[in-house]
Amino acid sequence: MSVSDEQFEQYQREGYVVADGLLDTETVERVKTRLESYVTNERAEDQFSRMLEPAAEDGDVDFERDGEPVRKFEGIGMVREDDVFADLAHNDAILDVVEHLQGPNLKLLRAAAMTKPPGIGSEKKFHQDAAYYPVHPMDHVTVWIALDDATEENGCMRVVPGAHTDGLLGHEAVEYDTDIAIGERDYDLTDTVALPMEAGDVLFQHCLLPHYTAENTTENWRRAFIFMYARARSRFTDDDPPAWVDSHHISGEEFPGCI
DSSP, X not given: OOOXXXXXXHHHHHSEEEETTOSOHHHHHHHHHHXXXXXXXXXXXXXXXXXXXXXXXXXXXXXXXXXXXXXXXEOTHHHHHXXXXXXXXXXXXXXXXXXXXXXXXEEEEEEEEEOOOTTTOXXXXXXXXXXXXXXXXXXXXXXXXXXXOBOTTTTOEEEOTTGGGGOOOOEEESSSTTXXXXXSSOOOGGGOEEEXXXXXXXXXXXXXXXXXXXOOOSSSOOOEEEEEEEETTOEEOOSSOOTTOOOEEEESOOOTTOO
């Protein structure tokens, strides 16, 4: 897929663009099968971490499904350790769009799988991805890949169009260090546009765009894979960045002193 002029303008104006059907069924099923092998503990992660849904971890609910009620897997080690996830991070169709938005020299800042288990998948409050990463310039691109059909009932992405132009907003911790939410503005659903997506659709989103996902009230998983790509000339702005901040070369040149 090459980005049309209208899609490029939409990304600049509204902070996001959705590429319908960007990934084929075979690719999506391969990633879902590999994810399931981690959820069911058939495979054990080494270079990345898992987080369970808080309600299940606290023992407030029973999860009567195969495997664990995983909220997310997180870490660039997903790409370094697993060939299926590495292939997805280097997918030509995805990189074609990202390179159109950011140029040919790319680093990966984030890899994660957000799983939203049936019935107990929790909401993710309004936040900006850039708030997690002390990196400048703040123009990196989050790629959100629908592995299942994402609906308003199971927690599809909701964005605040155009709000990326407001810059970085103040955030505060909700329950733990990596669960932060915007504290400077009071967004609600009336400020958002819902983005229902079919499996294989891919959302390209500016790192400053406020967004939100609701809880999963259905009987089905709502799985998505996330990558964040940055220009290779970007720099860390914190001499002692958080433990989760890392980078991995994806394409083009690398530059001394940069991420």
